[in-house]
Amino acid sequence: MLDTVCGGGGVREAWGWWGRTLGGPVTGPDGAAWLRVAHSPVEKAGGKLWTGPEDAERLVPEPVPRPRLRLVRQWTDGGDAYKAELYDRVAGGTLASGPVLTDAPSLPVAWWSGLRAALGLLSAVRTERTAVRQAYLDRAMPKYLGFLDGGGPVPTTAPAWSTAHGDLHRANLVGPELGILDWEGWGSAPAGYDAALLHVYSLAVPETARRVRAELAAVLDSDAGRFAELVVVTELLQSAERGDNLALVPALRRRAGEVWRAFDGR
CATH class of the missing domain: 3.90.1200 (Aminoglycoside 3'-phosphotransferase; Chain: A, domain 2)
Incomplete structure (x- = not known):
């Protein structure tokens, strides 16, 4: 999946809890980054879990240490919704x-x-x-x-x-x-x-x-x-x-x- 989003390149993938999300390190336009892709049925996309990272980027104070969200892209494929999020890659x-x-x-x-x-x-x-x-x-x-x-x-x-x-x-x-x-x-x-x-x-x-x-x-x-x-x-x-x-x-x-x-x- 991440290879598809990134256009190939052998991304090392890491599945999230119950396989609802998929993440891995990538190299983006601004250097090393982390790409996370979330999946949801179309009818459930847009709920609390779907918007949480973007809401946090907008509302949580900057001194709270976390990887900053650089870019978001969303798309659908039949009855499935997907969202790709590009983050700063954290040290450690x-x-x-x-x-x-x-x-x-x-x-x-x-x-x-x-x-x-x-x-x-x-x-x-x-x-x-x-x-x-x-x-x-x-x-x-x-x-x-x-x-x-x-x-x-x-x-x-x-x-x-x-x-x-x-x-x-x-x-x-x-x-x-x-x-x-x-x-x-x-x-x-x-x-x-x-x-x-x-x-x-x-x-x-x-x-x-x-x-x-x-x-x-x-x-x-x-x-x-x-x-x-x-x-x-x-x-x-x-x-x-x-x-x-x-x-x-x-x-x-x-x-x-x-x-x-x-x-x-x-």
Whole structure:
């Protein structure tokens, strides 16, 4: 596919989650770049995921480190819609090959301070985009957190909302110089959602999970951060029903109990 878009040239391809996107390094008019092609049925093109990268380029502050979007081209072929996006190529590489960690990457202090600053800037962005919906929380949290003991019903009302990247895990993070990739799904979410997502995806590597908790303690140790962790655990327990990240389920349930006891004041 990328060879077709680029007119040949032996592009090295990298498939995205569930094969909906395809990306690879290319040489563009301005030098080294990254080409990403997204596919959607024509009737679904134009939704939140389709416009996310362009919205981010327009609305997210420049100091938030990410590859800048240079060029966009769209076309259709029968019932299929395609969009090609040409980005700056980032220095370094992603910190993991998938969302769930299997080892403990070492990152410099500056990387963490940069991440805290970036998430702070992003949280203040005003947008009508939505990453997490209240209707989902009302429906899913009682269902997937029903195993938590006592303390009354599971809360579904976030203490606060802010703007989030929405998919912040190490396969979307670059190091040793910080970069944040994949801006498809960004939008409003319970405050602390990005920090909670990064932490929960780290639970399989306790050393890294402890580092995340220490570096992002200002968020994770707040009521908003604890609620956001319960939201993320809910989402990952639901995805486990589809067969995703099954090895993480015991750690998810343990962490939900820890957060619940702190959130509930017991």
